[in-house]
Amino acid sequence: MMIIDLLIVMIGLTFGSFLNVIIWRLPRQESIITPGSHCLECGEDLKIRDLIPVFSFFLTRGKCRYCGKAISWQYPVVEVLTAFLLTILYHNYGLNISFIIYSILICILIVCSLIDLQYKIIPNKLTYPALIAALISSIFLNHISLMGSLTGILVPGGLFLLLALLYGKGLGMGDVKLVAVIGAVIGWQFTLIGIFLASLIGSITGLILMIAGIMDRKTRIPFAPFIGLGTIISLFYGEELFSILMSLY
Ligand SMILES: [Zn+2]
Incomplete structure (x- = not known):
């Protein structure tokens, strides 16, 4: 039971990290896949250790490791929110097809909410x-x-x-x-x-x-x-x- 919970939290954090990329790039008409993740200020390519959801953010106290510019709080918030909601979803529905479909719906809702908040679209x-x-x-x-x-x-x-x-x-x-x-x-x-x-x-x-x-x-x-x-x-x-x-x- 505990291992599945932990697994879902980790999947949620990873999904949240990807949602952040979509929230940033989709309204800017940028590709979701290329280029890889980079600092939005200095353009430095991010390494694996910079991309660990939540932990990387707190490890560098919310700043870019390369140029020192602040990273938006939106990043860890979206990651934690996604992990939190998927965990509650799992406890309500268990591991089945509904869980998978509703997880995708929740991800879409998070992306739409954040984009609507920032761009009103x-x-x-x-x-x-x-x-x-x-x-x-x-x-x-x-x-x-x-x-x-x-x-x-x-x-x-x-x-x-x-x-x-x-x-x-x-x-x-x-x-x-x-x-x-x-x-x-x-x-x-x-x-x-x-x-x-x-x-x-x-x-x-x-x-x-x-x-x-x-x-x-x-x-x-x-x-x-x-x-x-x-x-x-x-x-x-x-x-x-x-x-x-x-x-x-
Ligand atoms: Zn930077």
Whole structure:
């Protein structure tokens, strides 16, 4: 049991490290594969000892070993977050096909959240292939049926499309596509619970930021981090939340 936990933490840290590369390069239209990892300030190629997730960062106190410039906190945070979420996922689902599929979904959510926070976009380069992969996997794997996947795209995706068309600025087409991807993987019920949680947490956060004077009514809050958070809570506690909602109804 302990060895599997340790293994999943290590895989999570490694995945997180790769997600950092995607988060940096994808919006800049750079290749994900080449060149190898290098310092973003001095361009020095990073060696194996510079690439150990989290440890390298703290070993050099968050600075580049070659030029001494600070490395963003985003790097260890994304690595630890990925490892943390995959570990909880494993404890909820065990080692099976759902664990693998949901792990990939969580990675996509982390990347979209970080890119949306920094650039206020959700890249099509990520959502389109993810949508196709989600549909194809629903045919060949048994975590969801093809019909479940299709209604997962149409119901929450349609709802978001309607909201985006009605309210314009608050929601973008990127949000619509991201919600469609989530629906294709986890089905419409859990996605709607995720959206409900995302709106709730997003509204509270917006209110707090407005009261604190950090933003005004016109500031557009990136919604992907909230969709991500809502979806992850729904993945972990969706069934409990669903039965509570049904009993209330
Ligand atoms: Zn450097």
